[in-house]
Amino acid sequence: MPVLHSAIHKIDKKPDGTPAVLFLGGAEQVESQARDDLMHQFNESYNGTAGKGWGFFHAESGAFPLSGWLGKYLAGVGDFLKFSTIAVEHLVRLMEESNLTTGGHALFCHYQQGLTEYLIIALVQETEAVTMTEELSLLTIKRLDLDHIRLAARINLSEWKGNPQSKQYISYIKGKQGRRINEYFRDFIGSQEGIDGPSETRTLLKAFSDFVESEDLPEESAREKTHALVSYSMAQAKLGEPITLDELSGLIDEDRPKSFYDFIKAKDYGLSETLPPDKKTLNKFRRFTGRAEGLSISFEAHLLGDKIKFNPADGTLTMRGLPTQLTEQLKRATA
Structure with missing residues (x-):
């Protein structure tokens, strides 16, 4: 599963109603075993998550701009980091307009599996874990919670470009966190429901x-x-x-x-x-x-x-x- 490009940004959104604070990644994630392991674990968890919806893009518009930005990136207009930055800034605006309190790490990954290319966009939360130091002392650390993915979508880029009439090249987690949160994230992706x-x-x-x-x-x-x-x-x-x-x-x-x-x-x-x-x-x-x-x-x-x-x-x-x-x-x- 070769990772072609990936970037991570952080959205700090507290439940007290204060505006979200966006911390932009200054560069793409460098090629490393940790990066590849992260995406492998993410995909395993995403595939195993029940309750997915399947759909396709709305026509590009001011309300649904992501497909246009994505198309420009794939056409070579701008790099992946620029695409992910524009996208996550739009995500934060929608988050503020919807008055939602869900922040997290915004993960963007363009990868290939076999002959098919995909784009993953997800909002991943942090959780605490306990590890052991070399001195055999216990240490509490924070890690990305890949076991409980709540907001994520995967776009089959090859299907989108090769078969634009398809109604199932986007999959997304419906989840149990509430209809408003699901709908705001689906609107961010710009996906409408296709196949049930x-x-x-x-x-x-x-x-x-x-x-x-x-x-x-x-x-x-x-x-x-x-x-x-x-x-x-x-x-x-x-x-x-x-x-x-x-x-x-x-x-x-x-x-x-x-x-x-x-x-x-x-x-x-x-x-x-x-x-x-x-x-x-x-x-x-x-x-x-x-x-x-x-x-x-x-x-x-x-x-x-x-x-x-x-x-x-x-x-x-x-x-x-x-x-x-x-x-x-x-x-x-x-x-």
Whole structure:
């Protein structure tokens, strides 16, 4: 993960209502193991943070100027430090206008992962830690709190420039610190909501369930395909990369690599070719399946306790909300 450019500024904002004080970094962060370790740890924490939004830039304007400054930097007009300085000064103005009390270290990093370039912008807080000196004495120090990132966004620069019609080249942490804080930071980035990650992931899982049912797969085969889908999707989430339908289809069925992809397109689920995986939704997805003496049962784990209740004492399942087609068949059979 080569770091191309990075800069850190500090915003001192106290809760007593006094104006924020900005301490500008005088130069970019020099190349060092500490800098690279910082960005590696940040990315791991960011990728593992649940509750992200996905979007794209508003048209450049006085209200949303960051995309214009970023475009000029990428075009070679001004250096990275100048871009980060203009941006953080704008962030402080928004902070004052919103009367918010969240300061911190403003981190800007332009890096490359594989063939893709990204820009990270984050407001990172400090926390205290205890270390040991060479004299074996305990010492309290301050460190950047990368375990609890609250305000951060990552822009896929390659996607933005290569596919300007995309609606998911910006990801940002929604967080739990309050709607006003989230909205002010999103306005600073200039991002509008594009693809709903949890909704897209739920639609993908629904399409997969329908696919498994339509294929009438043996229990073991259904389990293997479910494992392939969840493993791939979770791996992409860990990397901070989107799910690619074509790639996923090939993993689900190596003998017929286009079968799931063609099923999705034929049924018109409205899924994008790539979609952001939502870890929380994926964690809930698991299928219970079983066959015996002409009986075949298969359902998603999240239905257990809601539409489906299991009584371990007598080994029975109670189901609510049966499919309409099945209900009609049963009515005709018992008439």
